[in-house]
Amino acid sequence: MKYLCLVYLDEKNLDTVPDSECIACGEALRRSGHSIAAEALQGVHTATTVRVRNGKMAVTDGPFAETKEQLAGFYLIDAKDLNEAIQLASKIPPARVGSVEVRPIRELSAT
């Protein structure tokens, strides 16, 4: 089963976790066969929000909601069940200073 681990961090804590640690974490997950994709994101000041209402596109600056913790990156992992996903998520370095939201992937149904 696939889980998306969303890494949230207070922007002022972004520098507290060195990139080298995150690279090592991504490599470890790839080696154990759990990683599908993992990326870090640019700061929230670079974000653009897109909505379509009544067929018209509206583009606004910034994220949908102003919160203290910002989405800083993600890991798409393959785990046996939620327990394994939680164990893997706890190894993601920013879990120590921010938080990691673990969300199961929903299979879209064609019918």
Place this chain on the structure above:
Amino acid sequence: MNEGSAAVARATAEAIYRAESRRVFATLVRLLGDFDLAEEALHDAFRAALEQWPRDGVPENPRAWLVSTGRFKAIDGIRRQARFVAIDDVAEQVDAIPDDASPLDGESIEDDRLRLVFTCCHPALSPDAQVALTLREVCGLTTEEIARAHLVPASTVAQRIVRAKAKIRDARIPYEVPAPPELPQRLDSVLRVIYLVFNEGYSASSGSSLTRVDLSGEAIRLGRLLVGLLPEPEALGLLALMLLHESRRSARASPTGELILLNDQDRSLWNRDQIREGSALVEVALSSRRIGPYAIQAAIAAVHAEAARPDVTDWIEIAGLYDVLLRAEPSPVIELNRAVAVGMRDGPAAGLVLIDTILERGDLHDYHLAHAARADLCRRLGRTAEARTSYERAIALARQEPERRFLQRRLAELHD
């Protein structure tokens, strides 16, 4: 089969339902991988038992019969729905159900009960949902009974349970006993749920308790189940703690529902059997050398239980145990309890210094029992004006009516 033995078979089926339904359910959840499917299969199996046992006799192993009948009925149900879904999906769903050649011996069935407990108390579920799901699925209470016990509408409880089951299914919370590295943390969550259930029953035991299920009794039953399945020191400690608290039930409130403090309780009303059992469990838990907060609290309750009169209470032992507890689980409330014990051991002045330090820090500023404890120490020191101020503050903060009335009586008894 004649009329008489048919009636016996029917009575047997009903007795087995009462004693075994949660065990059978726990195994069906493992086999079918879904709570709702298992619940339906359980009811189908018992309906079949009520039909067949009076006619054909009670099977040799009723529990195994119920499990395999439930499993069969579930597969049958999935196949019947096949008309509405793609054949591939049905085949996949049926194939995923393990055959019941898997052993149904006592041990694997008990493992299923433990799996059920750990799944219902999974920390990924909200605390409210953990409690509701445990009472529903492990204890077998109805949604209405759980709602009455928590004084919330039945629809609220039903929604909590539906959401929790959806999360178990959609996020794939596994049906398993956690592996040793995760066990201590996961056990904490199970113990917390059981203690929460116990305390709700304990604090609600006065007033409108007649129509409410005995949550304390359910919690003790859960505690016994857990100790039987997983005799970890803290599980023993929690069961001991609950038994020792429960032993004072009939002494802790007057017939009119007025609160009676430990000091003023008629100790002849204490339940000796529960004290004996609780104290023995404390001994076992303490001898494990892996002592946790529940076992220490139980040890404190046991010291109180051993005193024939309040004035022979071993306050040196109790204050010492609070030191250990404070190291194991630092919290302002434990610090407050320790201060009260020190006040008993070294005199009220020593206790007052400690309580004032806690209050000055602001931690328990709005906690009525901190002000009630301070009031009591001031009263014993003859500092009546201060005692009055503290009682008034405690009364303003107390939320439960019997507690408020108790504090008001104490305030009225103060002499200028």
